[in-house]
Amino acid sequence: MTLLTKLNNDEEREWYALQTVHHGWSRTTLTLNIKSRLHLRQGSAITNFEKRLPSPDSALARETLRDPYMFDFLGLGNDAHERDIEDGLMRHITHFLLELGAGFAFVGRQFWLEVDGDEFFIDLLFYHTRLKRYIVVELKATAFKPDHAGQLNFYLAAVDAKVKAEDDKPTIGLLLCKQKNRLVAEYALSGIDKPIGIAEYQLLRNLPESLEHKLPSIEEIEAELAGSLTIQNKIP
DSSP: OOOHHOOOHHHHHHHHHHHHHHTOOOOHHHHHHTTTHHHHHHHHHHEEEEHOOOOHHHHHHHHHHHBBEOOOOOOOOOOOOHHOOOOHHHTTTTHHHHHOOOTTEEEEEEEEEEEEEEEEEEEEEEEEETTTTTEEEEEEEOOOOOOHHHHHHHHHHHHHHHHHOOTSEEEEEEEEEEEOOOOHHHHHHTTTOOOEEEEESSSSSOOOOHHHHHSOOOHHHHHHHHHHHHHHOOOO
16 A cells, blocks of 8 residues: 555556665664665765676665765754764664665764784774675765765775674675765765765755745745734834
8 A cells, every 4th residue: 555655657666665675674774764765875876886796796886875975864954064973873872874775784883993012993884784795874965075085995994904804705885975976976986996985964844846946945035034023012
């Protein structure tokens, strides 16, 4: 009934039906994924997996990542700091894991690494049970910068050397940023040795286009408020 009532497109209905069977989604999970338009986000992150991972691992890893990730369940505004977002994700770890997708197992936050006497702390570390590899997640409350990829590349090398077991596959990195320039991100990843994906996150869900055009703009609201205050000040 959810597939029939929530979707009008046969191709989308078939996609969600197959995903539901494959992942064993509950009705609630299916509804949330339809609402967040998962079919448009799945496998959309910018990656260098084709060059850095063997086939078919590269395709499977690419389909594991999304873009953008929806963090509207945190109740934070777009000006939230990295620590606030990270704290919120830990408080809502169940929602976070659901948004990450099937197979993600949480390992640690601010995961400590020691490299020749120097200390480093990874924002979030996961292990993916289907990919059989660790996934390092770095969170940036700013637009993507090329040096972010270099930092994450170092973390992946350290995890491979210090944490990964012999039967684990090489570690993958996921950089979550507030926004990105696609071409800059692609250039940055072209010179990176380790497999990395770059995706945006959204703290506020966008309004449907049909509703967005019916609502007043911020400028219109401010003008209306200014007019009301002017009238009130004139009343004796």
